[in-house]
Amino acid sequence: MKKISLVVPCYNEEESIPLFYRTVSKVIDSMNTPTPTVTPEYIFVDDGSDDRTLEEMKALHQQFSETVHYRSFSRNFGKESALAAGLQATTGDVVAVMDVDLQDPPELLPKMFTLIEQDGYDCVGTIQKERRGQSRIRAFLSSSFYRVINWLSDVRIEPNARDYRLMTRQFVNTVLSLPEFNRFSKGIFSWVGFKTTYLTYESQPRAAGKTHWNLRQLFSYSIEGIIDFSSAPLRLATWVGGISFVLSLIGMIFVFVRALTVGGAVAGWPSLVVILLLIGGIQLFCLGILGQYINKIYLETKHRPKFIIREEK
CATH class of the missing domain: 3.90.550.10 (Spore Coat Polysaccharide Biosynthesis Protein SpsA; Chain A)
Known part of the structure; x- marks a missing residue:
């Protein structure tokens, strides 16, 4: 039996x-x-x-x-x-x-x-x-x-x-x-x-x-599952950072060429603030993803029951 x-x-x-x-x-x-x-x-x-x-x-x-x-x-x-x-x-x-x-x-x-x-x-x-x-x-x-x-x-x-x-x-x-x-x-x-x-x-x-x-607990549980069984969010952060860097290079080249051919552009504070917020948001997004993985490592290294x-x- x-x-x-x-x-x-x-x-x-x-x-x-x-x-x-x-x-x-x-x-x-x-x-x-x-x-x-x-x-x-x-x-x-x-x-x-x-x-x-x-x-x-x-x-x-x-x-x-x-x-x-x-x-x-x-x-x-x-x-x-x-x-x-x-x-x-x-x-x-x-x-x-x-x-x-x-x-x-x-x-x-x-x-x-x-x-x-x-x-x-x-x-x-x-x-x-x-x-x-x-x-x-x-x-x-x-x-x-x-x-x-x-x-x-x-x-x-x-x-x-x-x-x-x-x-x-x-x-x-x-x-x-x-x-x-x-x-x-x-x-x-x-x-x-x-x-x-x-x-x-x-x-x-x-x-x-x-x-x-409740929905908050289920959402948190879902995030834990994704982090525990996938490194894709880290790759996503890498791609987001890389794309942002490439776009910034293109923007720098555009500004440089325009300054040589047309002349300096009129300073625009709104656009500057938007760009800063965009770059800052991308950085915080990537740091947040990295922080989740570091937090998991931190909990593992404590060896708590x-x-x-x-x-x-």
Whole structure:
């Protein structure tokens, strides 16, 4: 019998945890009917919640101490850190990453498990067909992000791919072997390679609670993903600086030739100010891009832990 570990990051999800456990337990039971096939291991990760999320985890652990475990952070470190902490704690032969809000349908687990066991896949990911309940702006920005990062990066990330996936132990160990502090899991899952396939599904409403991601956080997360898996912004800064330099040379030659043939031009303060602002803006733009990469290097060189565990069982 194989052990399947379920990694479930949680942030202020006190209402969703009991619903998640009951729903997934039914799916696991169906996988063990009529022949026992898998034994579950639940790894809940409390990402510094300020509601009763941890208490709900403890209650489940007390009731099902053999199969339900939890890790609680000292503060909010973010979903990427919660994923890393959960993966580190797993002991299963196969490992699933799932959202606790049940927007990732647990009913796909049996098919995902079959694809790994019978078809030899190392990872079975999921793709959301539609984005119900999202604003048009948010859906447009999300789809635009995948187009941009796949254009800039050598690593292809499937559009609308979810974190929800089932992975073999070898796949998980390889992901955990990557030591970087700045983590973009979707990119890492694609970068490590292995034999991977995807299942598509219709978007599901949240079982309870509300989303904790706003547009600002999603935009910041997207920028991190692009920087972590592409050096194209640095090349863009180089090209912008080079083009600006060439244009300035052309302008200097034009002014010099005009002074020799026509005479000096009347000084124009507005045009001078515009040119200065343009050049200054280009410089700041390029410095900003360079600063983002330097900041990533700075964080890596500190060698700080990706998370701090306050309590675990």
